[in-house]
Amino acid sequence: MSSEDQNSQEILDFASQVGASGPVTVVGGRTQWQVGGLPDPGAREVVAPSGVWSHQPEEMTVRCGAGTTLKELSEQLAKHGQMVPLDMDPTATVGGVLAVGRSGIRRLKYGHVRDLVLQIRHVDHEGKVVTSGGPTVKNVSGYDLCRLLVGSLGKFGCMAEVILRCLPVPQTTRWLSGPADPFEVYSKLYRPSSILWNGEQVWVCVEGVSSDVDAEAGLLDLEEVEGPPDLPTGRRVAVEPKSLKDLVPDGRSWVAEIGVGIVHTNDADTGWRVPEPNYSLMLDLEHRLDPTGRLNPGRQVVEA
Amino acid sequence: MQISTDTKLFDDLSAVLGSRARSGDFELGLYGKDGSVLEGQPAIVCLPVDTEEVRQVVRICHDHGRPFLARGSGTGLAGGAVPVGDPVIIATAKMNKILDVDLDNRVAWVEPGVLNLDLSKELSPLGFHFAPDPSSQQVCSIGGNVANNSGGPHCLAYGVTSAHVVAIEVVLPDGSVTVLGDLTAEPHGYDLRGIFVGSEGTMGVATKVAVRLTPNPPSVRTLLLDFADVRDGAATVSAIIAAGLIPAALEMMDKRAIEIVEAFVNAGYPTEADAVLLVELDGLPGGVEHGVEVIREVAARHEVGNIRVAVDNEERELLWKGRKNAFGAVARIKPDYYLHDTVVPRGKLVEVLEKVYNIADAYDLIAVNVFHAGDGNLHPILAYDSNEQGVMERVHAAGRAIVTASIEAGGVLSGEHGIGLEKRDYMGMLFSSHDMATQDLIREAFDPQGLANPLKVLPSGSRCSDSFRQHVPEGAWV
Missing domain, CATH: 3.30.465.10 (Uridine Diphospho-n-acetylenolpyruvylglucosamine Reductase; domain 3)
Incomplete structure (x- = not known):
């Protein structure tokens, strides 16, 4: 049996585990398990196949089981100087990170995790495998279902296999920190990887060839540090990037991603009001793609 | 044409848009085509100026059960804006603020x-x-x-x-x-x-x-590399990416493309070369200069001829002018062309290019290749003269063979032109009937009555496998 056939068999085995009836919930690394609410206790737990099945450095693509941990993925890719900047807990799984759909702290440079996905094979409510997207780095064949699956908490299906776009690991990565106006820092730099701010201190990540990193760092009056600060884990609020200008240092614990608009905080209620999307269309879609609501019941992407 | 119902529909639309609802033969003819070789016939053309007018037009279409088709500039190459099913065209040209x-x-x-x-x-x-x-x-x-x-x-x-x-x-x-x-x-x-x-x-x-x-990037460098053998050019593309470099753009032109483009824009392209790569690097100056060095090294290993680095913005624009006008320049050899769009793994570029030449030869057509090599996005141009008897059948058959060759090489149907009408019935080459039925469920959530640009993207009846099978191209697997 060729390795590809073996992977296909693993996907089919996973599909039969998901099956066509009864509530199921897919388990990844449980690193963001609480997001969207816990699955119903009666739901049967299934685990997606894992393993980096094919890394093609010259194509800058990687095919892996959705159950692969970020640690395993990054170790495999590093052998060829490449990465997929998912930037989450190393014990998290690729499928889990995509299902939750939250980006890491270098989103400012690398974009949303959604834009790193090329193809997804998922198991739908009938226990059938559905392929969307395509294996190449560019593709507009059919509807872009992959975008919809990212951030869907498995409500449309359980991811079995994904193909991701890889990037070269930057020659130099440097974190700098100190007291500075984060918005001024942002306007001075060309596409920095991350700017974090807690109201008093900024942390900046610059990446690239060393001469550029030195030159960019030279524009700022900051000290080199090991890495980013610990982020408050209580809540994560997404606001318009410019709203971060309204944040004031008030002694409470928060860290904001400048230019992106994400605030990590321990406050129960931040007072931010976010736009309300078209919930009725979303619920209609949910119903069409999983009429009996058997996939990851209990979890809610659309708040009732 | 459904005269009586169309009269009522036209009156309702005119009540909202006045003279910006049109049904004259000139407009209907104008909006019957896009950038593809396909052609249809709209019922009425609407030129709304804002969201409220679009909303009313769509509402009227909905009430009449009449399909509608939003249209931008009509440059699409897959027939996505070609009217099918007697639709009302909603042209967005006047919404340009x-x-x-x-x-x-x-x-x-x-x-x-x-x-x-x-x-x-x-x-x-x-x-x-x-x-x-x-x-x-x-x-x-x-x-x-x-x-x-x-x-x-x-x-x-x-x-x-x-x-x-x-x-x-x-x-x-x-x-x-x-x-x-x-x-x-x-x-x-x-x-x-x-x-x-x-x-x-x-x-x-x-x-x-x-x-x-x-x-805007602080630093930009544009390079033109020529090769005596197209295979070396294609191998350079893969080697640049494998070296960990992602240029801002990495374009390739074959011999015939170089010749016609040079005759058209006089950009100084080397007409004796078998292929050229147009490479652009941008970003911070250190990374850009590092990239230039990597490209020089990689290209030297692959028998590059000359490497021309644009010295100023003027030269850079000239090099790009050649690339961006390549399609128009094809008119120098034949009056008409059919532009294809598929993606293959970068490593398969040479293999698929050779197949494209063989396919063109077999169907007695001229193939010109100008494409986004960096992401494996092929754009074979089949040049022809539409006055030739039976030429369109050959053009379509060759197109289908190119798509088949791309899929066989592990590629996809379209990199950027879309599916539209042109490739709708090829969807089964890439997706199972269940995949397509799932896509159709999503479309239905947005458009339960099937009024928005109907009969595009998915083969009709994607959710009904029997009627769907009639549309599956021969030899395709489902």
Whole structure:
């Protein structure tokens, strides 16, 4: 049996585990398990196949089981100087990170995790495998279902296999920190990887060839540090990037991603009001793609 | 033509739009075609000026049970804007305002009829641009870019339209207005914005688009590399990427393309070469210069001839002028051309290119290749003269053979032109009937009556396997 056939068999085995009836919930690394609410206790737990099945450095693509941990993925890719900047807990799984759909702290440079996905094979409510997207780095064949699956908490299906776009690991990565106006820092730099701010201190990540990193760092009056600060884990609020200008240092614990608009905080209620999307269309879609609501019941992407 | 019902429909539309609802033979003829070789016939052409007018037009179509088709500049190459099913055309040409440039959010709200290049020109003094840059960017519209999830040479490094659109105001097929996505980093709920981008007008009409502003790079270098053997050129493409470099653009032209382009624009392209690569690097100066060195090393290992580095902006623009006018230049050899669009793994470029030449020979057509080599996006041009007896059958048969060869090499149906009508019945080459039925479920959630640009993208009856099978091309697996 060729390795590809073996992977296909693993996907089919996973599909039969998901099956066509009864509530199921897919388990990844449980690193963001609480997001969207816990699955119903009666739901049967299934685990997606894992393993980096094919890394093609010259194509800058990687095919892996959705159950692969970020640690395993990054170790495999590093052998060829490449990465997929998912930037989450190393014990998290690729499928889990995509299902939750939250980006890491270098989103400012690398974009949303959604834009790193090329193809997804998922198991739908009938226990059938559905392929969307395509294996190449560019593709507009059919509807872009992959975008919809990212951030869907498995409500449309359980991811079995994904193909991701890889990037070269930057020659130099440097974190700098100190007291500075984060918005001024942002306007001075060309596409920095991350700017974090807690109201008093900024942390900046610059990446690239060393001469550029030195030159960019030279524009700022900051000290080199090991890495980013610990982020408050209580809540994560997404606001318009410019709203971060309204944040004031008030002694409470928060860290904001400048230019992106994400605030990590321990406050129960931040007072931010976010736009309300078209919930009725979303619920209609949910119903069409999983009429009996058997996939990851209990979890809610659309708040009732 | 359904005279009596159309009269009532026309009266209802005229009541909203006045003289901007049209049914003259000239307009109907004009809006019957797009950039493809396909042709249809619309019932009525509407030229709304704002969201409210679009909403009313869609509402009227909905009440009459009449299909509608939103249209930007009509530069699409897959027949996505060709009217099928006697639709009302909603042309967005008069919705061409840049509404708000929000530098604090690095976003601009624009109307769908704004032209791609006009937007980047407007943003340029502020130090920003809109990254997707299709070759048709002088005339194609942002609404069309959203519909097709358009690419362009610089999408190699920057990503396609979907990565640059944060929110879209949409008139849904039932005539309601909604906003998909928002300006926050993680909008609540499912990514309806993401599924709408690239849906080719089958899920509603975009009436306002919030696009991401990309900072202009501080440093840019453009290089032209020539090769005595096209295989070396293609191998250089893979080797550049494998060396860990992602150029802003990495374009390839074959011998015939070089000859016709040079005769057309006099950019100083080496007409004796078998292939050229046009490579652009941008970003901070250190990374750019490092990239130039990597390319020199890699190309030297692959028998490169000359490496010409543009010395100034003028020379850079001249080199790009050649690339961006290549399609028009084809008229020098034949009056008509059919432009294909498939993607293959970069490592298969040489293999598939050779197949393209063989296919063209077998069907007695001339193949010219100008394409986005960096992401494996082939654009074979089949040049022909439409006056030749039976030529279109040969053109279509050759096109189908090219698509088949690309899929066999592990590629996909389309990199940036979309599926439209042209490739609708090829979808079964890439997707199972169940895959397509799933896609159709999503389309139905947006458009239960099937009024928005019907019969595009998915083979008709994708949810009914029996009727679907009639449309599956011969030899395709499902």
